[in-house]
Amino acid sequence: MSNLCHERLKLLICCVWVGFAAILVLPVTGIAQEQAEDRQALLDQIEMIEKRLNELKARALEPDPAPAYTLAGMPAQQMPQMARPTGGQQAQAPSAEASVPEEAEQTVQERLAELERRVSELESTTVLSEPETRVRQVQVWVDENGIEYDHEVPGSRPVITYQRERVFRRQTISEKIEEALSEEAESSVQVGVDAAIVPQGAVQVEGDDTEANGRVYQLASADLFFTARIAQYTLFFADVVGLTGPPPDSEIPGLTLINGYTARLVRQNELNVREAWVRTELFSQQLAINAGRLDLTNYFDRNAGANDETSQFISDGLVNNPALGLSTNGAGVALVLDPRRSVNFKIGFQQSNTDATSLSDSIFSLAEVGYLATPFSLGEGNYRVWGRMDNSTGNNRTAVGVSFDQKLAPMVTLFGRFGTSQSDTGRDHFYSSGLSFQSGLVVNPSDTWGIGYAQGQLATGEQEKLVEGYYNLGLTERLRLSFHLQYFKEWGIAPRPVAYLVPGLRLQASF
Amino acid sequence: MSNTRRLMGIFGLTAVIYGALAGVTVPAQGIKITDPTSVVLIVNRDSNDIGFMDLKTNTMIGKVFLGNNVNPHMAMMSPDGRYVVTGGTRANKAYIIDVPTLTLAKVVPVDIAPEHLAFTPDGRYYYQGNPDGDTLSVIDMASMTEIKRIAGFAEPLNVTFTPDGTKAYIGNYGSHWVGVVDVTRHELLKKIQVAAPPGVAKLDPDRYLSEIKGINNASITNDGRYLYAADSDLGVVGVIDTREDKVVKVIRVGKDPWRAYMSHDGRYAITINNGDETISVIDVSSNRVVATLDAGPDMTGVNFAAGKAFVISSSTSFVYVYDMDSLKPAGRIKIGTNLQLETATTDTADEKLYLASSTDHSIYVIDGRTEDVTRVANVGLFPWGTHIMDSKDNYCH
Numbered sequence: 001m002s003n004l005c006h007e008r009l010k011l012l013i014c015c016v017w018v019g020f021a022a023i024l025v026l027p028v029t030g031i032a033q034e035q036a037e038d039r040q041a042l043l044d045q046i047e048m049i050e051k052r053l054n055e056l057k058a059r060a061l062e063p064d065p066a067p068a069y070t071l072a073g074m075p076a077q078q079m080p081q082m083a084r085p086t087g088g089q090q091a092q093a094p095s096a097e098a099s100v101p102e103e104a105e106q107t108v109q110e111r112l113a114e115l116e117r118r119v120s121e122l123e124s125t126t127v128l129s130e131p132e133t134r135v136r137q138v139q140v141w142v143d144e145n146g147i148e149y150d151h152e153v154p155g156s157r158p159v160i161t162y163q164r165e166r167v168f169r170r171q172t173i174s175e176k177i178e179e180a181l182s183e184e185a186e187s188s189v190q191v192g193v194d195a196a197i198v199p200q201g202a203v204q205v206e207g208d209d210t211e212a213n214g215r216v217y218q219l220a221s222a223d224l225f226f227t228a229r230i231a232q233y234t235l236f237f238a239d240v241v242g243l244t245g246p247p248p249d250s251e252i253p254g255l256t257l258i259n260g261y262t263a264r265l266v267r268q269n270e271l272n273v274r275e276a277w278v279r280t281e282l283f284s285q286q287l288a289i290n291a292g293r294l295d296l297t298n299y300f301d302r303n304a305g306a307n308d309e310t311s312q313f314i315s316d317g318l319v320n321n322p323a324l325g326l327s328t329n330g331a332g333v334a335l336v337l338d339p340r341r342s343v344n345f346k347i348g349f350q351q352s353n354t355d356a357t358s359l360s361d362s363i364f365s366l367a368e369v370g371y372l373a374t375p376f377s378l379g380e381g382n383y384r385v386w387g388r389m390d391n392s393t394g395n396n397r398t399a400v401g402v403s404f405d406q407k408l409a410p411m412v413t414l415f416g417r418f419g420t421s422q423s424d425t426g427r428d429h430f431y432s433s434g435l436s437f438q439s440g441l442v443v444n445p446s447d448t449w450g451i452g453y454a455q456g457q458l459a460t461g462e463q464e465k466l467v468e469g470y471y472n473l474g475l476t477e478r479l480r481l482s483f484h485l486q487y488f489k490e491w492g493i494a495p496r497p498v499a500y501l502v503p504g505l506r507l508q509a510s511f
Numbered sequence: 512m513s514n515t516r517r518l519m520g521i522f523g524l525t526a527v528i529y530g531a532l533a534g535v536t537v538p539a540q541g542i543k544i545t546d547p548t549s550v551v552l553i554v555n556r557d558s559n560d561i562g563f564m565d566l567k568t569n570t571m572i573g574k575v576f577l578g579n580n581v582n583p584h585m586a587m588m589s590p591d592g593r594y595v596v597t598g599g600t601r602a603n604k605a606y607i608i609d610v611p612t613l614t615l616a617k618v619v620p621v622d623i624a625p626e627h628l629a630f631t632p633d634g635r636y637y638y639q640g641n642p643d644g645d646t647l648s649v650i651d652m653a654s655m656t657e658i659k660r661i662a663g664f665a666e667p668l669n670v671t672f673t674p675d676g677t678k679a680y681i682g683n684y685g686s687h688w689v690g691v692v693d694v695t696r697h698e699l700l701k702k703i704q705v706a707a708p709p710g711v712a713k714l715d716p717d718r719y720l721s722e723i724k725g726i727n728n729a730s731i732t733n734d735g736r737y738l739y740a741a742d743s744d745l746g747v748v749g750v751i752d753t754r755e756d757k758v759v760k761v762i763r764v765g766k767d768p769w770r771a772y773m774s775h776d777g778r779y780a781i782t783i784n785n786g787d788e789t790i791s792v793i794d795v796s797s798n799r800v801v802a803t804l805d806a807g808p809d810m811t812g813v814n815f816a817a818g819k820a821f822v823i824s825s826s827t828s829f830v831y832v833y834d835m836d837s838l839k840p841a842g843r844i845k846i847g848t849n850l851q852l853e854t855a856t857t858d859t860a861d862e863k864l865y866l867a868s869s870t871d872h873s874i875y876v877i878d879g880r881t882e883d884v885t886r887v888a889n890v891g892l893f894p895w896g897t898h899i900m901d902s903k904d905n906y907c908h
Contacts, residue, residue: 167557167892170580170601284845340843380802412802439763444711476715
């Protein structure tokens with residue numbers, strides 16, 4: 001019994017050992033078997049390739065066929081491996097070769113495939129295939145002994161440096177040219193031109209006769225823009241403008257300008273620096289600072305529907321809020337904090353008097369808060385509230401205003417402005433509103449049009465009401481023609497109210 | 512004693528069975544990736560390889576070198592996760608990579624400058640667009656050969672299959688039409704014109720003749736019913752009904768729209784308009800633009816995560832963020848300085864973005880919720896794009 005137990009115990013131990021052995025051996029044998037199969041498959045494949053090569057070699061050593069056997073008219077001597085026609089000429093072939101047409105066809109196909117491959121290779125390799133050398137900005141870590149590492153080590157500090165690297169990038173000639181032109185453009189001063197011709201007529205429809213009735217006016221304007229990148233996130237911009245011609249505002253007095261371009265007119269037939277400033281962006285480019293000769297209306301009281309006399313309404317009463325009070329450009333600073341969320345903030349200072357003898361004179365200080373809203377499931381709307389102080393008269397006079405543009409539909413925008421400003425005798429008030437249209441409701445895709453109404457009421461009793469409609473036709477990417485019809489009525493300027501109908505054109509080229 | 516023997520017997524038998532099973536279940540040597548959904552692919556254009564990075568640890572598992580001057584453009588994983596395919600733009604070849612072993616399984620000669628590609632939903636074929644050859648290569652994944660080359664396109668960029676896999680829609684950047692391909696026969700069936708150039712184009716022939724920027728991609732809705740094809744030159748998005756293969760609506764968006772990106776919930780299509788540096792948000796149910804929002808220059812793509820849209824501005828090193836509930840801007844993320852951002856993919860949980868940054872050879876992982884950014888450096892030279900299996904934001908530029 002004892003022996004029997006002993007034998008069983010031995011058997012069990014044996015089983016245990018077999019088990020452990022299986023754990024160790026079977027995976028290895030499984031891998032080995034798999035590898036052996038793979039190896040055999042490879043050997044079989046190699047054998048097949050060798051066989052095919054030998055066949056091809058044997059065929060290549062066969063004597064040249066008769067010149068009669070050609071492919072696409074090419075003498076067969078030039079294509080020794082393509083000497084087996086399969087068409088109507090096959091009947092004339094020697095009987096010994098008639099047994100291999102399929103093989104010949106196969107050879108031809110292989111040959112064609114090889115030619116295609118070579119053409120494809122040539123198409124690739126005839127471009128620049130040399131390793132390309134380029135300089136990259138890299139971050140390295142430098143220890144106190146000046147030793148540079150590509151990873152952080154104790155006691156090291158991160159340093160941004162530049163290093164050359166060579167890469168295998170194949171580029172076509174056109175890509176290289178495009179790259180070179182792009183680099184050239186980035187490092188040079190960009191020049192832009194905006195030229196406009198604005199003929200307008202005046203028809204007096206109410207009031208005592210004036211000399212303007214029935215007269216035609218024309219103002220031509222040319223702006224030259226210069227833009228240059230001078231440092232990281234820093235830009236220089238200058239706008240030199242020249243104007244010539246008599247505008248209607250010289251003969252038709254009003255609270256606001258009939259032609260917004262007239263605001264740019266300093267002296268006829270002379271070039272004037274309209275703007276010249278440097279812009280830099282700080283704090284992850286959330287704060288933009290513009291300093292130099294500025295036009296603060298480019299930053300404050302903006303409006304998507306009515307803000308630009310070169311492309312939208314031409315009446316100054318619709319382009320800007322007269323309550324802002326900025327009459328001319330001047331030295332100043334504008335700070336725009338835009339965290340790219342729904343709210344943005346702006347503050348700015350600008351001198352608006354060309355006769356000022358120091359920067360302390362005639363300073364306009366402005367602040368604005370802007371908010372992006374989407375009320376009542378409408379499209380986006382921009383709402384702005386601003387305040388202004390002006391020391392040009394020796395006392396600080398204030399003005400406040402709002403400006404909004406709200407999309408009612410993708411192609412319709414409602415806009416409006418209100419402003420009130422302090423004057424010698426009380427407060428002046430200005431209102432404007434209108435609609436602008438684009439897409440869908442136009443002849444050409446890039447056309448826009450709008451209708452607007454503005455009203456000004458001075459504390460002295462003078463009053464102005466104006467209506468304007470325009471259609472801006474996009475003739476080409478760089479050329480636009482717009483048609484304007486303005487109606488002005490003025491109170492308090494003449495003994496009786498006067499009103500004018502002013503039709504006009506604006507031909508504008510930008511490039 | 513009897514119990515002891517029984518126990519030992521059971522133990523011995525268990526050991527034998529385990530040993531036998533171990534021989535079957537232990538992965539073969541050389542297996543590097545067992546779960547294809549656990550990696551992000553990185554297309555390294557200048558080091559000419561495809562990198563594989565672990566999604567959990569953000570560490571590189573390996574790279575598959577394709578050859579010098581191959582310059583891969585876009586990579587995609589097969590629906591079963593077994594293979595990765597990529598087009599070697601400057602080698603005129605398609606490359607098929609075996610994912611488990613990270614080895615090059617096959618190189619297939621195709622037409623000139625292969626770039627974007629897509630698999631049929633069943634994974635049987637993949638269509639490789641060859642924009643410079645104006646063709647599509649049909650690669651059979653069973654034989655790993657090009658079984659057909661479909662001609663007749665004009666700079667075919669992207670391929671979109673219908674969910675049932677019967678048709679493919681091809682964006683032609685060199686024209687203003689979308690090609691419809693019968694996937695059963697691999698034939699170009701018809702050309703759907705998205706919109707005609709405006710009549711005023713006659714006054715400005717130079718603009719329309721010098722260079723054409725047509726349709727990059729036809730982006731499909733979640734139900735597969737409609738396609739949104741943006742035409743860059745014309746500044747419109749054509750909505751195509753896939754049942755009738757006709758344009759049912761033309762929506763005007765901003766200038767020079769690159770393509771439409773579909774939000775994951777299927778409510779919106781966003782176009783990035785590089786001409787006026789805005790994005791247009793299209794409500795898919797009403798097919799109208801519900802918001803046009805300021806963005807940045809040189810935008811290359813849109814990703815969706817954590818209820819937000821992330822818009823990549825390539826040259827500014829910023830990613831612009833938009834709240835998809837309020838359709839308002841929600842700030843922007845500064846990725847770095849002097850970087851060139853390329854494209855990104857989003858993980859399947861819609862939580863993290865994997866953004867390729869080519870000039871510093873890095874991948875930036877952006878947490879969609881917190882907007883924290885983690886840099887993974889030295890992933891390869893000039894990473895051009897990323898891809899995650901089953902991600903809804905797999906695209907290229």
